[in-house]
Amino acid sequence: xxxxxxxxxxxxxxxxxxxxxxxxxxxRIAWTSPHGPVVVPVNFAVNGRAIKIRTTAYSSxxxxxxxxxxxxxxxxxxxxxxxxxxxxxxxxxxxxxGEPDDGTLPEPWPRGPRPATVVVDADEIxxxxxxxxxx
Numbered sequence: 001x002x003x004x005x006x007x008x009x010x011x012x013x014x015x016x017x018x019x020x021x022x023x024x025x026x027x028r029i030a031w032t033s034p035h036g037p038v039v040v041p042v043n044f045a046v047n048g049r050a051i052k053i054r055t056t057a058y059s060s061x062x063x064x065x066x067x068x069x070x071x072x073x074x075x076x077x078x079x080x081x082x083x084x085x086x087x088x089x090x091x092x093x094x095x096x097x098g099e100p101d102d103g104t105l106p107e108p109w110p111r112g113p114r115p116a117t118v119v120v121d122a123d124e125i126x127x128x129x130x131x132x133x134x135x
Contacts, residue, residue, distance in 0.1 A: 007082055012127035017087045020074070020127065022046050025106065027074040029053060029120070031065040031093065038064070044072075045106035049122050051089060054106055054114035057097070062116050066095040072120050087127035091120045 012020070021027070029051075030039040040061060042053045051072050055061055070093045077084035099105060099117040108114050 007130045010129045010131065012085065012087070012129055014125055017089075017125045017127040018046065018049070020076075020085055021051075021087050021089070024074055024076060027051075027072055029061065029065070029093075029118070030071040030073070031061070031068055033060065033064045043106045043108050045104055047104040051091075051120040051122065052099075052105055053118040053120070054108050055116050055118060056112070056114060057116050059116070061093075061118055062095050065093040065118060068093055070120055072122075083130050085127060085129045087125065089120060089122045090124040091122040094119050094121065 025043050026041055027044050028039050028041050029044075030037060032038070038060065042055070042061075045052045053061070070091065072089040072091075073086065075084060075086035096117045096119060097115055099119075105117065
């Protein structure tokens with residue numbers, strides 16, 4: 001492919017990263033399980049500098065990610081224009097039960113009870129924007 005057809009990558013500021021991840025309700029959380037890396041799509045909400053995910057009490061995320069370092073990614077891609085952005089959050093996960101619904105909890109898409117909240121306390125956030133050619 002001709003180099004002119006490729007877009008330009010631009011690093012995002014911390015504030016830009018936090019602003020972008022609030023624009024979509026679905027991201028992916030990743031952790032290391034006893035069997036290797038696991039990546040799961042989840043509904044989430046941002047509360048300050050923390051990511052909140054509601055899940056079942058018996059999920060592998062609750063069993064394996066509590067107290068561990070995790071990664072959380074959100075992105076948006078526009079295939080026709082070959083543009084988009086990606087934000088990566090790193091931090092420690094903590095499982096909480098009985099978290100009050102003060103408007104900061106996400107609304108899970110799957111039906112059923114979700115009594116556990118996994119809170120990712122972010123200590124690092126980075127992101128990049130890919131501009132399409134000609135933008």
